[in-house]
Amino acid sequence: MKRPDPAVLLLTPALLLTGVVFLAPFGLLVATGFWSQPKGSLIVERSFTLDNYVRIAADLYYWRGLGRTLGLSAATTILCLLIGFPVAQWLVRRARRTRALVTALILVPLVCGALLPTLGLVNILGTLGVLNGTLKALGLIDRSIPFLGNDSGILIGLVQSFLPLMILPLATVLDRLPVSLEEAAMSLGATRPKVWRRVILPLAAPGMLAGALLVFCAALTSFVTPQILGQGKVATFATIAYQQAALVLDWPFASALAVVMLALIGAAGLLVALGRRALLAAERAP
Amino acid sequence: MSDTPHLAIEGVAKRYRGTPALADIALAIRRGEFLALLGPSGCGKSTLLRILAGLLAADEGRVTLDGADVTAMPPWRRDIGLVFQNYALFPHMTVRGNVRFGLEMRKIDRATADRMVDEALDTVRLGGLAERRPAELSGGQQQRVAIARAIAIKPRLLLLDEPLSNLDAVLRTSVRVELRELHERTGLTTIMVTHDQAEALTLADRVAVMSAGRVLQHGTPRDVYETPATAFVATFVGSPPASLLRITVAADGGLRLGEQPWTAPAGFVAACGGAKRRQVDLALRPERLRLGAPDAPGALPAEIRAVEYLGSDRIVHVEAAGQRLLVRVDGAVDLGGGSVGVLLPEGPPLLFDAETGARLPA
Amino acid sequence: MIAGQSRGRGLLWDAFTVLVILAVLSPIAVLIFSAFNDGRAFRFPPQAYSLRWFEAAFASAEYRSSLASSTLIGMIAAALSVVIGTMAALPLARGAVRRRRAIELLLLAPLTLPLIVWSIALLQIYAFLGINGSLGGLVLAHATITLPYTVRIMIAAFAGIDPHLDAAARSLGAPPFTAFRRVTLPIVLPGLLTSAAFSFLVSFNDVIVSTFIAGSRWITFPVRLYSQLRSQGVDPITLAIGAMIVGAILLAVLVGELISKRWKRTRA
Ligand SMILES: Nc1ncnc2c1ncn2[C@@H]1O[C@H](COP(=O)(O)OP(=O)(O)OP(=O)(O)O)[C@@H](O)[C@H]1O
Ligand SMILES: [Mg+2]
Numbered sequence: 001m002k003r004p005d006p007a008v009l010l011l012t013p014a015l016l017l018t019g020v021v022f023l024a025p026f027g028l029l030v031a032t033g034f035w036s037q038p039k040g041s042l043i044v045e046r047s048f049t050l051d052n053y054v055r056i057a058a059d060l061y062y063w064r065g066l067g068r069t070l071g072l073s074a075a076t077t078i079l080c081l082l083i084g085f086p087v088a089q090w091l092v093r094r095a096r097r098t099r100a101l102v103t104a105l106i107l108v109p110l111v112c113g114a115l116l117p118t119l120g121l122v123n124i125l126g127t128l129g130v131l132n133g134t135l136k137a138l139g140l141i142d143r144s145i146p147f148l149g150n151d152s153g154i155l156i157g158l159v160q161s162f163l164p165l166m167i168l169p170l171a172t173v174l175d176r177l178p179v180s181l182e183e184a185a186m187s188l189g190a191t192r193p194k195v196w197r198r199v200i201l202p203l204a205a206p207g208m209l210a211g212a213l214l215v216f217c218a219a220l221t222s223f224v225t226p227q228i229l230g231q232g233k234v235a236t237f238a239t240i241a242y243q244q245a246a247l248v249l250d251w252p253f254a255s256a257l258a259v260v261m262l263a264l265i266g267a268a269g270l271l272v273a274l275g276r277r278a279l280l281a282a283e284r285a286p
Numbered sequence: 287m288s289d290t291p292h293l294a295i296e297g298v299a300k301r302y303r304g305t306p307a308l309a310d311i312a313l314a315i316r317r318g319e320f321l322a323l324l325g326p327s328g329c330g331k332s333t334l335l336r337i338l339a340g341l342l343a344a345d346e347g348r349v350t351l352d353g354a355d356v357t358a359m360p361p362w363r364r365d366i367g368l369v370f371q372n373y374a375l376f377p378h379m380t381v382r383g384n385v386r387f388g389l390e391m392r393k394i395d396r397a398t399a400d401r402m403v404d405e406a407l408d409t410v411r412l413g414g415l416a417e418r419r420p421a422e423l424s425g426g427q428q429q430r431v432a433i434a435r436a437i438a439i440k441p442r443l444l445l446l447d448e449p450l451s452n453l454d455a456v457l458r459t460s461v462r463v464e465l466r467e468l469h470e471r472t473g474l475t476t477i478m479v480t481h482d483q484a485e486a487l488t489l490a491d492r493v494a495v496m497s498a499g500r501v502l503q504h505g506t507p508r509d510v511y512e513t514p515a516t517a518f519v520a521t522f523v524g525s526p527p528a529s530l531l532r533i534t535v536a537a538d539g540g541l542r543l544g545e546q547p548w549t550a551p552a553g554f555v556a557a558c559g560g561a562k563r564r565q566v567d568l569a570l571r572p573e574r575l576r577l578g579a580p581d582a583p584g585a586l587p588a589e590i591r592a593v594e595y596l597g598s599d600r601i602v603h604v605e606a607a608g609q610r611l612l613v614r615v616d617g618a619v620d621l622g623g624g625s626v627g628v629l630l631p632e633g634p635p636l637l638f639d640a641e642t643g644a645r646l647p648a
Numbered sequence: 649m650i651a652g653q654s655r656g657r658g659l660l661w662d663a664f665t666v667l668v669i670l671a672v673l674s675p676i677a678v679l680i681f682s683a684f685n686d687g688r689a690f691r692f693p694p695q696a697y698s699l700r701w702f703e704a705a706f707a708s709a710e711y712r713s714s715l716a717s718s719t720l721i722g723m724i725a726a727a728l729s730v731v732i733g734t735m736a737a738l739p740l741a742r743g744a745v746r747r748r749r750a751i752e753l754l755l756l757a758p759l760t761l762p763l764i765v766w767s768i769a770l771l772q773i774y775a776f777l778g779i780n781g782s783l784g785g786l787v788l789a790h791a792t793i794t795l796p797y798t799v800r801i802m803i804a805a806f807a808g809i810d811p812h813l814d815a816a817a818r819s820l821g822a823p824p825f826t827a828f829r830r831v832t833l834p835i836v837l838p839g840l841l842t843s844a845a846f847s848f849l850v851s852f853n854d855v856i857v858s859t860f861i862a863g864s865r866w867i868t869f870p871v872r873l874y875s876q877l878r879s880q881g882v883d884p885i886t887l888a889i890g891a892m893i894v895g896a897i898l899l900a901v902l903v904g905e906l907i908s909k910r911w912k913r914t915r916a
Pocket of ligand 2: 331332333447
């Protein structure tokens with residue numbers, strides 16, 4: 001018998017954990033999405049049916065949820081790009097010795113999980129919260145603006161939660177652009193906006209796409225933030241899936257909803273890959 | 287017209303968060319001149335170049351180009367071509383795209399721009415590579431693209447920051463010649479930063495030697511070599527550079543080498559006359575020294591410590607009165623024994639105040 | 649700074665960044681602040697301040713048991729993740745593996761694929777196996793989602809080691825274990841600590857996966873908090889507990905930053 005390669009031995013537990021515990025269930029999901037569970041029963045009928053998908057496609061409620069989810073995710077992505085780009089560039093160009101500290105601080109909400117920062121946000125955005133209280137004290141408003149229970153609060157929450165996912169990959173990409181590229185462009189007559197358009201933007205585009213994909217997927221599948229900040233009044237695709245899986249306990253239907261989400265993410269990924277190819281092609285063009 | 291300098295730098299100073307990087311720089315450069323900024327690493331050469339390009343704002347002083355004050359002019363309006371040490375080619379553009387960039391910024395129409403690109407590429411002999419990407423070029427080719435990009439905009443001034451330092455030794459010598467030819471062909475006023483004294487002496491019409499944020503001497507290569515303004519210039523220029531021999535001038539005007547009284551050649555005592563009770567440094571160029579018998583008349587007795595064989599020459603390290611000196615001798619000369627006499631050159635000695643480094647009048 | 653430009657542009661940029669960082673941190677700051685509010689419902693500005701919710705938090709047996717569950721699960725999951733992840737990172741960092749890119753991509757999948765989708769599948773598998781809400785089931789799930797963090801951090805940590813260092817130490821007469829202890833370990837120790845801390849925190853704070861596979865026996869603090877938030881709204885006791893958690897995390901990050909700075913300086 002051949003002696004086993006030590007590298008293989010070292011990798012086996014990790015590959016098993018990721019391959020079997022993490023990846024295999026995705027396959028199962030596709031299968032159970034085609035099973036069904038009669039209304040009011042908890043017994044799953046293991047025979048092929050398209051009922052779940054027909055039910056999703058036929059009900060306007062899910063379409064509305066889908067539309068709202070896509071809208072919120074797109075808005076979150078765009079806001080994160082607009083806010084994240086200058087911050088990422090600041091980290092690379094101006095942060096100097098504070099860079100490690102600022103990066104760590106940006107990471108803090110990420111390791112605090114989905115729930116605790118949301119709990120704080122409730123106290124910021126509530127009718128008696130910090131934001132309304134401050135605006136009132138400044139005399140800018142005299143009646144509270146409702147942020148909770150509607151899209152605005154959810155959008156604020158999503159941007160706040162996922163901004164780090166945009167800033168960090170962007171900073172990595174921008175780090176690889178030597179300042180001398182910008183300086184060369186300026187010495188050749190490019191004003192600041194031109195430098196940005198012609199040099200920084202094309203070179204940072206892969207990082208922007210990567211960050212955008214991360215944020216978009218995170219926003220699309222997030223259910224804690226929309227649930228808490230929407231106060232149960234706003235149905236997104238992920239909160240519906242959560243309800244079906246954890247409360248209604250209709251697992252085949254929940255699986256079908258999950259498969260739809262997966263397909264949406266796949267489509268987003270494809271779009272980004274196409275965008276990337278288009279960029280490369282545009283650069284190659286004379 | 288010919289009296290007013292093309293570029294004038296007056297009293298320029300720069301500090302990086304309190305630490306001075308440049309102090310009171312004053313230089314005047316004539317139209318069409320090739321100036322080398324020469325100095326050791328960290329002396330502020332790049333800082334000065336960046337101030338000229340407008341990439342860095344000077345804290346004090348004025349920069350005048352063609353008689354107009356450009357101190358506060360942003361880089362994109364200066365029309366100054368700049369070649370970076372790492373070339374800074376745009377990786378997402380072809381060679382043509384890189385060279386055309388500056389022309390596009392000037393809104394030159396496509397056909398004219400393409401013609402100018404070809405012209406610039408021909409000037410640096412890169413005609414066939416226009417459609418390549420920077421990543422598909424060798425270091426030497428990348429550097430030529432960087433030069434083509436800078437000259438394509440027909441700049442008023444061409445600045446080069448250590449243009450040869452990323453090239454291997456063989457390429458460096460050939461590019462050196464090409465740079466000189468390029469300068470003659472284009473007639474562009476050129477400033478090149480380097481820490482290689484051979485590069486500065488061979489390429490430039492004039493050399494400005496810098497140290498610790500100051501210009502110590504500004505003159506022709508010959509001036510800088512023959513009549514260094516300070517001890518530092520003497521020990522920085524030349525290959526190998528001059529050695530310094532520390533001499534103590536006693537109260538009565540007598541000279542000492544270490545503890546021993548020294549009967550120096552005739553001109554020395556007079557030259558040191560103004561420096562009583564002080565120490566002076568005598569700069570000795572290795573190629574002006576000769577070795578003889580230890581007891582030869584007027585020779586400095588010395589011991590040979592090491593010999594470097596360079597083919598045509600040898601560099602002999604000798605120790606005289608406890609101090610090291612370098613002597614260049616013919617490679618074929620056979621060196622006997624350990625004891626030799628160092629024969630000093632004729633003519634006025636190069637003497638410097640040991641404390642300030644300033645040249646003593648001969 | 650470029651010639652002919654005022655300092656204003658840079659200062660504006662600094663101000664914008666500071667504002668964004670403050671906004672990102674504001675939920676955490678307000679969480680801590682609001683725990684000191686005396687009233688049952690938070691209002692800004694608070695009418696009175698008190699520590700009574702902290703006292704109540706320490707007195708509450710119910711929360712104590714869920715915090716204990718979270719801690720235990722977090723520690724076991726982190727230990728598993730660090731051991732398995734470090735083992736995997738070693739050959740990957742040394743580049744001694746075929747198809748390295750593919751393996752890395754596979755191991756990082758839990759970071760890129762949506763956890764909610766996975767959880768919906770896992771829920772059904774766990775139910776079939778009868779391990780929903782069990783300690784083992786939770787630990788397994790948490791080890792899986794924390795593994796990619798460890799793999800990433802440890803690959804970076806190992807990549808920072810010059811493979812000749814170990815040989816150099818041995819050539820200087822150090823026996824293999826001593827060489828490991830004196831040379832390799834000190835270099836990767838920060839990585840080990842970072843991945844342990846990361847794994848623990850990700851597990852401890854996880855609500856996305858746990859809330860699906862939770863049962864009645866092992867209820868973690870975030871799972872309890874989430875179900876309570878959905879049904880009854882904010883309980884000020886949870887504000888106090890949350891404040892202590894994020895306060896501890898913030899403190900740990902700042903101290904870690906300080907230590908790593910000092911560590912870098914002594915090495916420089
Ligand atoms: N951005 C900066 N911040 C702080 N100090 C700087 C900065 N840039 C340069 N310095 C310092 O200013 C001095 C001059 O730097 P400069 O880059 O001009 O030197 P140089 O002569 O070009 O050296 P080299 O030959 O190594 O390129 C150095 O001591 C350097 O450390
Ligand atoms: Mg330099």
